[in-house]
Amino acid sequence: MELSPVFFYVFGALAIACALMVVLAKSPVTSAFSLILVFFAFAAIYAMLGAHLIAALQIIVYAGAIMVLFVFVIMLLDVTRDTGEAGKPHPILMALSVLAAMSLLAVFVWAFKNTGTPAILGPFTTEAITAAGGNTQVVSELMFSEYILPFELTSVLLLGAIIGTVAIAKRQMSAARKGGGK
């Protein structure tokens, strides 16, 4: 499936505009909602590249789960406007950060212009994936055969994180009970 240039530019422009909104918006909630739109635009581009699974996961995980948490936190903490207590940073600092960003962009542009064709195509071309029954099939087969160990290790890592969170919360809860005990 070839990438339709019109839609690429539409979603690319949307992504860039929303990313700018994330940085420039005054209200944090606007920033958060713009970030969701950025994820959405990315997902659309993935889907146009034929990576439907990545697109769906991008939306489920980032837009559907993580950003909900972000928005919750922002709304509950009631961060209205102007969270920067110190006001605007020093002008020299601002100039330096803009310069750093610009040079990073320049490096990217130079790298993409001068490295010729991208790396050699692997075995997973679009045609091969379609022949194997779509990328959901291919990813799941790989994940449960070749990459089973890293996959399980990742889940153990996440489990560890969950247990750690519970442990910290428990300790604080028991400390609070002891402190305010009757």
Place this chain on the structure above:
Amino acid sequence: MLLKTKESLIRRMYLVDVAKGLAITIKNFFFAPKITIQYPEERRKYSDRFRGQHYIKATNGVENCTACMLCPTVCPAECIHIVAGERPDKEKYPVQFEIDILRCCFCGMCEEACPKDAIKLSTIYEMSTESRDVYDRSFLMEQRGNK
């Protein structure tokens, strides 16, 4: 107070009760008699003792009222206004008989007090108007009642 009761597993699964409830609602849906009254076509029959719109009873085209002023006296809402006059046959009669229906509380005291059985409350209950009406003598003299 929170009462903790131990229910059986089947009951706690809630599914049987849900199914029973669904059976009841669908039974009502199909078979239960519907009690809605389709108002303009179908009307509720009120009892004969219902106190609705007033009228003055007449015998042979002459109103029973003798302007004895019992009803304006007894009226708790003070909505009846009568001006008495005399007929050629020396009979007392109401020249003016007005009921301010907006003040009336439909208690029926006037009907109880009337010695001549003249003022009556009919079973008519559709009395809405677009103006603030005072029922005058000619209006009340129309025999709308069923008593």
Place this chain on the structure above:
Amino acid sequence: MNAIEWYAMIGKTALVIGMLLMVAPVMNWIERRGAGLMQNRLGPNRVGPFGLFQTIADALKFLFKEDRILGHVNPFWYFIAPIVVLIPACMTFAVIPFASSITVDGTVIRMQAAELNVGFLYVFAIASLGVYGLIMGGWASNNKFALLGSLRSSSQMISYELSMGLSVIGLVMVFSSVDLMAITQGQGEALWQLGPLTIPKWGIFVQPIGFIIFLTAVFAETNRLPFDLPEGEPEIVGFHVEYGSMKFAVFMMGEYMNMAVASGLLASLYFGGWQLLPGMGWALGNLGLAGDAHEWARIGFEMLSFTLKLSFFMWFFVWVRWTLPRFRYDQLMDLGWKVLLPLSLANIVITGAMIYYGWV
């Protein structure tokens, strides 16, 4: 893409969108008449035949009401929130197949608005965006009760999304696909043969526990009674307190569209989707058609079958609404996290064992 594919795509999209837009008014009428009849009343029956135009009258009323934007709200997000609820609801129906495929001039047309191999993952992905509409609406209203309502509703939806996703995993294991078309096709096979009666391999027979979990979770996801805590129109102050006129109506439309999507999912995951209902195959065989006519008749029957199943679940939503009382919020969370989630995990393990021993 050739001309036939273009026509087919436009036709399918128009069909799905048209169906979804029609769902809200029709369901509103069914809900109110159904409520009436179940409560021994008659329900709205004045406007048009059987009161069918009642909803149109209501929509006109909503349109002619003053569209107020209150002084204390955040105007942009306040305005956009109902749209954010509505659009995901419109998008999700795209992957649900409403009939099998037909070959026209050598081009195979699958009766499904979008053919994605991620299947219902797409539905979950888009449906999870619906929660933002509620959050936005509650936050932009700039009202404590609306904010609390939106928090309540979004935590409910997130909690039940988990068990909804996990309950379908068992089905994916049985049919080894996430594509709804493939799942529906797999449900056409026979499971058991009881004398003359063939029990098809419908999801409900293969995954009864999964079905019950999914059904419950779907009720919570679409904010319908007994889990309508996000709205609770009569008693609880929900996220849309500050909404009026057409904006409020759009929230309601979103709810009905979500119901349609949920019913479509229930029908195609657990009740064989477009697989013909008993008797329909016999009727189709006896029509005496051949060739293209037979194919189109088959498509028609399949669509009819799917529509009947979908309508049944739409009706089921209404039926349950007027039967069960609302859950308390802690009961709702207990049910979601302590009952449905472990149960759906157990269901996955059991299904794995059943597949390993070759029972399904």
